[in-house]
Amino acid sequence: MPDPLVEEAPAKVNLTLRVLGRRADGYHDLESLVTFADFGDRLTLSPGAPLRLTLGGPRAAQLGGGADNLVFKAVQALNARAPGLVLGAFHLDKHLPVAAGIGGGSADAAAALRLLARSNGIAPDDPRLHDAACATGADVPVCLDPRTRLMRGIGEKLSPALALPRLHAVLVNPGVALATRAVFAGWTPGQKPAGLLDVASLANLDGERLSRLLAAQSNDLEPAAIELAPAIADALTALRALSGCRFARMSGSGATCFGIFDAAGAAHNAAAALSGKFPQWWVRACALG
DSSP: OOOOEEEEEEEEEEEEEEEEEEOTTSOEEEEEEEEEEEEEEEEEEEETSOOEEEEESTTGGGSOOSTTSHHHHHHHHHHHHSTTOOOEEEEEEOOSOSSSSSOHHHHHHHHHHHHHHHHHTOOTTOHHHHHHHHHHOTTHHHHHSOSOEEEEETTTEEOOOOOOOOEEEEEEEOSOOOOHHHHHHTOOOOOOOSSOOOTGGGTTOOHHHHHHHHHTOOBTTHHHHHHHOTHHHHHHHHHHTSTTOOEEEEOTTSSOEEEEESSHHHHHHHHHHHHHHOTTSEEEEEEEO
């Protein structure tokens, strides 16, 4: 039996999220600047063993290990496009909150696709991987190669990887799980900030200019998410009150929020202060990028 293979599944953070409109098929066209944290879940594959998924880690109890898990959906999607894959036994070490707007399930699914590609000699740029990611979930394509990118469409249109300065952040989840579908259902068109982002506008930025550019942007799903879960507003207020917080925003469809700080030390101090004040919240200092 081959040695087990391991892939990290880093947390996804939507630094910006613009909802450009509702499509005829019920989905929404988006523009989002997506980046990744320096921590997340971990997925292990034992190639050739009977297909199964076992769960561990501090958040395992929040997950279902059945056929609806996105790891299984990703396996099925790739196997349909590359028949005869050697599959195996997966083990997921779960650390990220579930239904939290930071792409935990999507990151896990993308890690499963990378593991199957490695164990079956499929090139990372094989279009079948991207197709399988799209079939698995809207956030899976951007998680397939977890580097900072502009994401458009319903998640399938990705820019080349962007070389942006690292950001120091505190992530906060106030213990609320939100269904993405419900948040989008509550979205209503509103006034947009001037100008969409593009690759050119994100080139050659230092940390100060990047922070100013991001602070002028928004997450258009925040009002709908706060209506469903008022604790999100409490998390944003608490982040904005922390010393050194440049700006705070919700990620994805919530309920995880993030604050951006000038330095790693400031972020870690802020996270410690927030954990002391709200011990029931999930709080994590990290680097993004």
